[in-house]
Amino acid sequence: MVKLKDLIQKEPIMEGGHRMCLGCGAPIIVNLILRASDAPVVLANATGCLEVASTIFPYTAWRSPWIHSAFENAAATASGIETMYRALRKRGKINKKINFVAFGGDGGTYDIGFQSLSGALERGHRFLYVCYDNGAYMNTGVQRSSATPFGASTTTSPAGVVIQGKLQKRKDLTKIVVAHNIPYVAQASPHNWLDLAKKAEKAFSVDGPSFLNVVSPCPPGWKSEAKDTIGLSKIAVDTCFWPLYEVENGKYTINYKPKEKLPIEAWLKPQGRFRHLFKPENAELLKQIQQDIDKEWESLQKLSGL
Amino acid sequence: MRQINPDVCAAYPITPSTQVMEQFSEYVADGLVDTELIATESEHSAMSACIGAAAAGGRVMTATSSQGLALMWEMLYIAAGMRFPITLACVNRALSAPINIHGDHSDSMGARDSGWIQIYAENAQEAYDNQIQAVRIAEHMDVRLPVMSCMDGFITSHAIDSLELLDDKTVRDFVGEYKAINPLLDVEHPVTYGALDLQDYFMEHKRAQAEAMKNSRKIVIDIAKEYKKISGRGYEYFEEYYMDDAEIAIVILSSAAGTVKTVVEAMRAKGEKVGLLRPRIFRPFPYNELSDALSNVKAVAVMDRADSTGAEGGPLYMEFKSALYNRKKQPLMINKIFGLGGRDLMLPDIEMVYRELRDIKNSGKIRALSEYITVRGEEAAYGKA
């Protein structure tokens, strides 16, 4: 099992000096996951903040082999790499164990890369797909995605006079991935480093596809403070907006149950993208958000046999 | 493909290229090759997987047609820009709309600026020969670019044609071992592929890519010479048919050249100085050699099996016009768009074009620079001729 002592002794695979914003959740997530790998890793990255800000030629933040080819195809690209690995292994040209990881933002995963992800999962490639979900297309200036929470103001779902931010609910991608019947699926958060590292370790141990959906605070997009990144990811879990759970071969387990479920306002309030929801006339919307979360949480508890 | 036995193939079915992959899947299932096959959920993912596999460090092949090539578009440029020596069998088919499954060149012609080397085959034998040479061209250290080897959908791909196959060992020795450059799977030597390349480096990388394409001019000929040694079949940039003393000539790609040859024979028998030029390598476009080949001709019809709507004519025509622009001796040149969506080009249609060329040669006058032929509504124009 992973231990903090071992984790911190490993060199980070994503090196410092990259251009991601102060307080960005993505590099924290990436390094925690990669540190939990039991073997060298080869990485595929979708277009998005993580890719753009980590490899401005002639610099690279990556200490492991890394490829970015386009926005919607990190899973397909990883599937090609993994297949070549099997081909060369069969021909005796390579024999060491290598782990394959694809990274995509919510846009590159929930939306444009959805088909590519689904295809690669169904084909059963041995690779881990990590979605760092910051809830919008941040790299192109905070446009809404199908992961953007209900009510959030983004540049393509702005809160205005008659419309109060995004009108649609989030797509529940984690459950859609579960429906692919792959060996390991989990939701995680960077504030709970042990839980995240354990999940990564499990994901690397399965012989087939695995998927981690990780909430990833983004100060410019969430209109939050850089210092609050870890705090906000913890509140996301304590409000049950982002429950920590895993599905192993179809079996659901909730990994963390808040002793006292915080009201959703605790998570919405520190984020400027939800500011308009606190106008008195939007009280109904807040209520609706809370109801939806309660319902989801209840259904998740049922799924995990509680 | 069986004889080449690549490491990885990733593809998605589409008529008429489907059978290439079906047949190949059977070879895999029967253990005749040990290639790993990826049956992707789309052509976009097929080319993406090819890119991942090539970056990982091995030999990669795929096949597609029409909408499939269109869906790959984004990734075609990326495969070329990242300099991966992937080979693709493009079984030419019309692009929608209207939907049509038959052969024309609108698919691969649309990809002519994607950075892929393009070779067009007249028949099944040449398609086979080109595919084998494509591997060597793509993987040559002075090139390292992807190669698209094109053949006409149905006409070539599904015709029963006699084919002289080389034996497996000869082919495998000819293509040789794959040499990986900076493979991702070499975890001791980590590399970054696909970095963000801004104003201060992008042009140098694009220029390097353009130079590689220029280098490939010599390589396609070197490889063809080597291939002749093992096969007895020689190939050049283009094929000349009765061009030595031709006064009028047709320029045409792929299978339609076979029909033109029949007409040339017949007209030559009557003493008419007609010729045919069939380009084979379209990218890189061998403009000097092609211009030389036309230097003594008085009138030429470049015949395109694809249009570039809104331009002065089809893509092949435009290439020839610009190739000849700086020449002192220029033939008069017209363009015919034919065969879209697989429409047949018959012997009388070709004779008609030669007759028009003869009139142009004699009168020095061109009636129409570019027009569709063998199409409803053309009778008016021809009726007057």
Ligand SMILES: Cc1ncc(C[n+]2csc(CCOP(=O)(O)OP(=O)(O)O)c2C)c(N)n1
């Ligand atoms: C085919 C295509 N469409 C659009 C874009 C523009 N684009 C690049 S990154 C991006 C958004 C990325 O969002 P996400 O995946 O959530 O990652 P983030 O930037 O939020 O980390 C978009 C729209 C593109 N690169 N390619």
Ligand code: SF4
């Ligand atoms: S915009 Fe957001 S996701 Fe992008 S680097 Fe900054 S904090 Fe990270």
Ligand SMILES: [Mg+2]
């Ligand atoms: Mg995002």
